[in-house]
């Protein structure tokens with residue numbers, strides 16, 4: 678678990694350091710609605726552990742629960758958004774977000790704060 682977290686952090690750092698590469702994907706196409714990102718919760722934690730978004734972007738996170746996550750990964754919490762959802766095997770749980778305007782991150786964790794992931798918010802210019 679420690680190793681995984683380290684890899685996740687390293688990846689995030691790598692993303693943040695490469696200017697061109699760190700730019701978030703283009704904004705959702707007009708009329709296409711919020712961008713939808715699938716996140717799997719398993720014994721590997723959140724995959725992908727980091728989602729890159731734009732400040733102010735509308736984003737839907739679709740959490741797919743894998744049994745290997747056990748009871749630990751059953752709940753997803755977004756503390757800054759006051760959101761707590763219980764996941765099921767049957768179908769993905771969608772969480773619609775309006776990302777904050779500021780640069781920064783919106784974290785998501787399991788109910789016990791052991792598995793961690795985040796939406797990283799970058800402006801379109803290099804930070």
Ligand SMILES: [Cu+2]
Nearest residue numbers: 749787789791
């Ligand atoms: Cu947990």
